[in-house]
Amino acid sequence: MLKLKRNILKTGDYILILTVLCLIAFLFSRFYFSKSGARQVNITGNSFQGSFPGDENRVIDVEGPLGVTRVIIEDGEVWVEESPCREKICIKMGKIKRAGEQIVCVPNRVIVEIEGEREAVDGITR
Amino acid sequence: MNGKLYISNTMNGKLYISNTIRSSEGQKRAFFIAFLGAMAISLSIIEHMVPKPFPWMRIGLANAITLYAFTLLKPREVMLVVLSRVIATSILIGSFLSITFILSFSGALASFMMMYLFYTYLRKFFSIVGISVIGALTSNTVQLIMVNILFINTRLSYYFLPFILLFALLGGILSGWFSRFLVENI
Helix, strand or coil: CCCCCCCCCHHHHHHHHHHHHHHHEEEEEEHHHCCCCCCCCEEECCCCEEEEEECCCCCEEECCCEEEEEEEEECCCEEEECCCCCCCCHHHHHECCCCCCCCEEECCEEEEEEEECCCCCCCCCC | CCCEEEEECCCCCEEEEECCCCCCCCHHHHHHHHHHHHHHHHHHHHHHCCCCCCCCCCCCHHHHHHHHHHHCCCHHHHHHHHHHHHHHHHHHHCCCCCCCHHHHHHHHHHHHHHHHHHHCCCCCCCCCHHHHHHHHHHHHHHHHHHHHHHCCCCCCHHHHHHHHHHHHHHHHHHHHHHHHHHHHHH
């Protein structure tokens, strides 16, 4: 009693388990280890409108009512480096890289936005 | 009427229940449906009681009973076992007709269909462990798709898919091993 036969697994089982493991590895690499940076960055100023590809590194100076806001695009990430405004909220927003994210500087009338449908959610509750 | 029931699975795969009263083949089958259903219900309730970080992190021991039922009963009767297990468990736990129930119901039905197809047509290539893995994968994937269709509706929840598949694989192998133990020893 309480014995198991040997060699019960058949070839299909090994193939199935291997396939599923490969699928899991593929999905992990696809979802968690891929570099998904900004694709297209739209910058709107008081008298300025521009669209830039996210994969090219560049520095953009946007002229506003208070002065020059310096926006940097590097490695798919976008951030505001310098701003003449008082609160510096746009600098404190940090770096953005996902579609639909925004950096807004209200005093200097600058909006930096990554194009695309917003993918991230704020929170999930059950 | 006071006799004991002796259940055994004979070599040719037919049901054999000896009893002091005479019982027909239909009665034996009905007894087996109820017996396996009760086993599955108790196993899934035990599994619900075990604390776990995510609700989908389950071994699916009730699935092992379904597989064991495939070796004893006709597919239609196995479906009765599955349905009675899902409905009775949800009533006992208190989630009948709630979101949890919809999810587990659809997952159980889909995995039953897949396991039925694999068990009847591809048994040459897959052992009971492989069929159990198929069932677990189907059940978890269908539940995720149902969550997407009915409630969340974003692509974001597919980020769970690799985790869910990984745990389905592990749970499927474990419950397949368990059902293999059942098939070979009872």
